[in-house]
Amino acid sequence: MTGRVSPAWVRALLAQPWVGPLVRLALVSAYLIGGIDKALHFHAAVAEQAHFGLHPAALWAALAVAVEIAGSLCVVLRRFTWLGAGGLGMLTVVAMRVANDFWHQSGVARFMALNSFFEHLGLIAALVLVTLLGDAQAIAAENRH
Structure with a gap:
């Protein structure tokens, strides 16, 4: 074995029909909740949106609700x-910028934000990977037909 392929028992576990849906749900669980x-x-x-300086706060809150729920459902289904993954990724970039601004902090707050x-x-990165995997599976299915 070259180390590029998982052992047979890992492949067998990952091939179970419940693994993919469970992993996709776990990936987006924080967004969905x-x-x-x-x-x-x-x-x-x-x-919360106002606290982070996002205005109009109600619009940002509504966008967050829509993206978190709809984006999560796109990934799970x-x-x-x-x-869905792109929307969640962009929402996460905004959150990183406004809520995790470690470059403006020091001490324990900087450590936690970092x-x-x-x-x-x-x-x-995981959202990008789930998109790549989905595309690869769809292409493989098209090629089989």
Whole structure:
């Protein structure tokens, strides 16, 4: 084995029909829960957007709700994955810029913001990967027909 291919037992586990949907749901779970929570507590979502200097806050809150819920459903249901993942990725870029501005902080606050910044960067990378994987699977399916 060259180290490029997973062991057979890993491939067998990953081939289970429940693994893909569960992993996609896990990937977007924070967005989906966040979008639902913002929708149910819209006044708090507006206050959050205002706190981070995003105006008009109500518009930003509504956009966040729409992108978090619709984008998550696109990824989970594998429909327009590129659009859902792209929207979630862009929302995450905005969040990184306004909420994780480690370059303006010091001490423990800087440490926490820096960690969060790179955690969010990892989420964006995972959203890109889920889009690449979905495209590869769709192309492979087209080629089989």
